[in-house]
Amino acid sequence: MSEPAVLLESVSVVPAGADRPVLRDVDLAVEEGELALVVGRTGSGKSTLLGAMCGRVPHFTGGTLHGRVLVRGRDTRQHRPRDLADVVGVVGQDPLAGFVTDTVEEELAYGMEQLGLPSATMRKRVEETLDVLGIPELRHVPLRELSGGQQQRVAIGSVLTAHPRLVLLDEPTSALDPTGAEEVLATVTRLVHDLGVTVVVAEHRVERVLHHADRVVHVSPGGEVRAGLPADVMEWSDIAPPVVELGRWAGWRPLPLSVRDARRAAGDLRDRLDGAPVPTGRGAAGAPVLRARDVVVRHPGDVVAVAGVDVDLLPGQVAAVMGRNGSGKSSLLWALQGSGALTAGRVEVLDSEGRSVRPADLSPARRRSRVGLVPQTATDLLYLDTVGGECAQADAESDAPGGTCAALLERFAPGIPDGRHPRDLSEGQKLSLVLAVQLTADPPVLLLDEPTRGLDPGAKAALADTLHDLAGRGRSVLVSTHDVEFVAECADRVLVMATGEVVADGPTADVVVSSPAFAPQVSKVLTPAPWLTVGAVRDAASRAGAS
Template identity: 60%
Template sequence: MIRFEDVSVVYDGAAKPAIRGVDLTVPEGELALLVGPSGVGKSTLLNAVCGLVPHFTGGTLRGRVTVDGRDTRTHPPRELADAVGTVGQDPLAHFVTDTVEDELAYGMESLGLPRDTMRRRVEETLDLLGLTELRDRPIASLSGGQQQRVAIGSVLTPHPRVLVLDEPTSALDPAAAEEVLAVLQRLVHDLGTTVLLAEHRLERVVQYADQVIVLPSPGAAPTAGAPADMMAVSPVRPPVVALGRLAGWSPLPLTVRDARRRAAPLRERLANLAPPPRTGGRVPLITSTRAPAPVAVAAERLTVRRGRAEVLRGVSLSVAAGETVALMGRNGAGKSTLLAALVGLHRPAAGSVRLGDLAPHRTRPAELLRHAGLVPQDPRDLLYADTVAAECTAADADAQAAAGTCRALVAELLPGVSDDAHPRDLSEGQRLALALAVVLTARPRLLLLDEPTRGLDYAAKARLVGVLRELAAAGHAIVLATHDVELAAELAHRVVILADGEVVADGPTAEVVVASPSFAPQVAKILGPAGSGAEGTPWLTVAQVRDALEAAA
């Protein structure tokens, strides 16, 4: 169904190919998972399937890509639209209508399908993706995760034979991600749809793949094979695979269920050990026994309205200096709205927000910059210069920081990125890391991050965790809204769960996430509940298990 024959792509002005020597086949009715570190060319490979490369991105394509027998060099995207449905990393770039129902119907209208067929497929897709209650909503009013479901639905309704998806679950809560992946499984198994997707959150999707394609480094030829075989050599891997490699299991497990069946000897080795405390930088991170720290930000019975709707209702949240808090909950629960209210972008309809002695919504942005910084879901909201170097220079000037401060942060988060690179040419994860560096340049005492690991591979996520831990150890308060349960387990001291604009849980990470099947990390599911440490504390991360075993040895 999809065939690459010695394909290379070189963008104009680039020193080396984005992808090179790609020679692979994705048969009809298979789900192929494309994995690799950020910036290795995954999006380029996906865009070559739908014809965006080279017809819209420019550059030179050598070799041959065929989809359902059509050569993408001679068939531009409009001539592939009936066969290939594509959703990129940025769902907003795909929308052409104003409401959910109109967007789901638009692709079928373009293909001239009968009205009765369109109506039936819209209803089916609304049900499949849990969008029924949103059918009349303006797309602009939806959360990032809801918009991503709409984008996926808009390419499902025309019933393409091939689906190309770039980070399809990156902005989805765990339950919504499972629903989307279940839909993809049904299309593959029941209808013979061919799916090619790139995803960094491998813990969600690797078990569903028929084959895994690994892009190990920029310009390197990919390798493809069975998922377990590829995970043994892949530079990126989910926690379940990392734990299997640590324990020496063969073949490597891809699911929690398979890992639990083999975990009894590992549980015995860990039975008398306690999970080591997580540390940040050179200073131990805060624990539950810390001395009282000054409050960095406090919301008291906060209510925020958008139009007539109450997005937040009576939310009370206090975050101390040096504390890291993860906001979790389903899409549309109010997480992004709460972050925006903490930095003064929303005026409280009731209640209050205090940032030290400041009321954020009454504080001038130039003054607020040194007290609080927000990295939004879409990092392009913060990036406006033509090069990485120009962004860094502007950030240093805005923060009145020493020259080179921002560039040093970029080097730490994004090693190897050129000063001359245009932010729009970076991958989604690279743009997010650049935006984070811009915000961190001012060293705000309160750092707010909205889906900070969207588009980041595991190595980039580890670098981000290291930076945030050092900031917390230095006394900065951090609040992050995330659907990444592994990030929360690795980094957060507390987890706050929102539902319908209200706080429904607030407590230490180990207690809150383990109590929820949706938000528990893979290691906790594999080793718990009987796998708790000697002090009754559950194991949350592979790093905890590795450090405990090494200390015992």
């Protein structure tokens, strides 16, 4: 039998300055040609596990690694990351931070240049990768002008062009729309099945990857790592997609891992729910707290990002804006908040006296108290040396009681030490900290741009509860997201954008159930009835049984 692609023997990792390991006594083998899915809570150590597999832990991160890690037979104690560059490729959580060139084509070629590949080979592989990822039109576009999802695709492509035998992907689909994510995952599975490349994927959006995986690796907050076949691990895992949760509750055997499997098992359940009332979202009443008319946003090069959008944000409502990468969602949110460019149109929000004012005319402090915004790059809002300092500053700036921000952070991402530097947090923990900072101000309008990126299901559930609480107190929330399961859990209304325009706007079930791209897993399993979540199905079935 050939040696594993990656072998960890009695591995423990103790971060610099820490008194306990983040990974503890890990024994793990990932075989050649496998697709392994790594799951676990935010901050549990998934990124550390991937870092150990490529030598970045501890060579770049510091700390101490006990035990032995072999990458295609090379011991990471003797081989630093540069010595493994010909066999392992890594894509991190923040693609922009990893770019080293200016344009898409240059970035795709850079890794091959470092390996000394012939120019003809580089040209051929660049063309293949542009076509495979569906981004040939982006060839000459500057990397900083791409949307977050487009940047993620380029980051993945820059690794694939080097044809490594092992690929490590940390949250590879978190910034992608559903269609883009499927395209990337199709590429990854072709690498596994057609070329025998070993792929290890750490991903919170398990529903996107699980049915592709050969093995699931579960990382617990205590540092324990357990691995097994997907169906076996999903029997007990605290991280599971809706089809698995539905299958557990319904007692389906074998446990379904995909919509297709669940739909085959769901005939009796669909009959049981026939005629049961489907819950609807909260209705909103009252005058809009934010009104936008004919909003136009143009970027350099006369690129129209938002093309004459009208939108009213209502008190007591959670709305979601969805759409393909590059459809204009982020540009719209920045224009509504007042910090972004507004080429034409008008945006007005109610001030503390109930008067209509333009957010762009307010000072930054007053603007934040009326319209809060959590951007995709959460670290842009973090500037102090400790988590505790960020929380204390948020309390002071918002005139909130001491400990308000820290309590919100504990709800989203428990256990983060006050003395930890924000830059040392995982991406999910950074986002949780920024969410807590912005929510401390308690603005009447809150705009969130991809707020679930890097959050585990528990943190997403806490965020959904928080948004429901805000709506219950009359706040208006607008969430830009590709996370269809989060939309199903928390949104009352969905707007769909395409090429800068709003092409759909209505109650969540009316908009998403009929969409092949934006429908949540439960609705796909139980169609044609517009059920959205496992919780709604469970409650309806219980009521039907009681009656």
